[in-house]
Amino acid sequence: MSTIKLTKYKANKILLLNKKNKAGRNNTGRITVRHQGGGVKQFYRNINWNREEHTGIVSNFEYDPNRTALLVKLYHPNSQNNVQTSYMLAPKGIKILDQVTTYDSLTKNIALSVGDRTLLSNFEPGDFVHAVENEEGKTPVFARAAGTFCQILQHDSKKYVKVRLPSGSQRLIINKAKATLGVLANEEHNLRLIGKAGRSRWMNRRPSVRGVAMNPVDHPHGGGQGKTKGGRPSVTPWSWPTKGQPTRNPRKKNILILTSRKIKRK
Numbered sequence: 001m002s003t004i005k006l007t008k009y010k011a012n013k014i015l016l017l018n019k020k021n022k023a024g025r026n027n028t029g030r031i032t033v034r035h036q037g038g039g040v041k042q043f044y045r046n047i048n049w050n051r052e053e054h055t056g057i058v059s060n061f062e063y064d065p066n067r068t069a070l071l072v073k074l075y076h077p078n079s080q081n082n083v084q085t086s087y088m089l090a091p092k093g094i095k096i097l098d099q100v101t102t103y104d105s106l107t108k109n110i111a112l113s114v115g116d117r118t119l120l121s122n123f124e125p126g127d128f129v130h131a132v133e134n135e136e137g138k139t140p141v142f143a144r145a146a147g148t149f150c151q152i153l154q155h156d157s158k159k160y161v162k163v164r165l166p167s168g169s170q171r172l173i174i175n176k177a178k179a180t181l182g183v184l185a186n187e188e189h190n191l192r193l194i195g196k197a198g199r200s201r202w203m204n205r206r207p208s209v210r211g212v213a214m215n216p217v218d219h220p221h222g223g224g225q226g227k228t229k230g231g232r233p234s235v236t237p238w239s240w241p242t243k244g245q246p247t248r249n250p251r252k253k254n255i256l257i258l259t260s261r262k263i264k265r266k
Helices: 197-202
Strands: 016-018 043-045 055-062 071-075 085-089 097-099 117-119 126-130 150-154 160-163 170-174 178-181 258-259
Touching: 055 085
Parallel strands: none
Antiparallel strands: 016 043, 055 071, 055 097, 071 085, 117 178, 126 150, 126 178, 150 160, 160 170, 170 258
């Protein structure tokens, strides 16, 4: 399957929103997310997650600086809300002039094509989907990054559908939640090479200092005579376990999560 080629069109200004660089700070000005700031100015692409326009024609493919996945610009010829164009995430296999459809109710004997969005109850076991909602009518939260997907395992009951998430965990999701058919494109995004430190700065990433290079007052790994290995299991500056160690409270269980995620050990 050929990869998606970006078209040489400028982004539609109607679909762009101003994005303020907060540099990892909250409303009081304190840094809550470290190693952020100084990135290139970006506009946010307003993605139509719920797809109120039920039909759309693929007009072109665009790059989104705010996410790893590519975007598809849809043209709505018969729009009822004066919305002529909108954005959606680009799945693999979709082509220009393809038509995508949104189904809001239970449909039977309708062959879904890549890019169609409908209820989880309309998918067959084994289907690959992306942009999956956690609750009915909410913004999708699962499988939104490049190359990711969820898999429909089975329809457990009249209310829930068992889904395998990109992390490998299995959970129950209400069958009235929506998803889009297909696997997201740009699956080779993780193979890219940044190349130089300056490009990381363009991407809003500031340098990161090793904990063992700090003083004891600054990090649990800090201090010691000369170079040290930390002297304890790897932790964050706030002494939480890191490098893959689970930190979820075992007493706070979600009954909808059936199996935990699969941790890849090196």
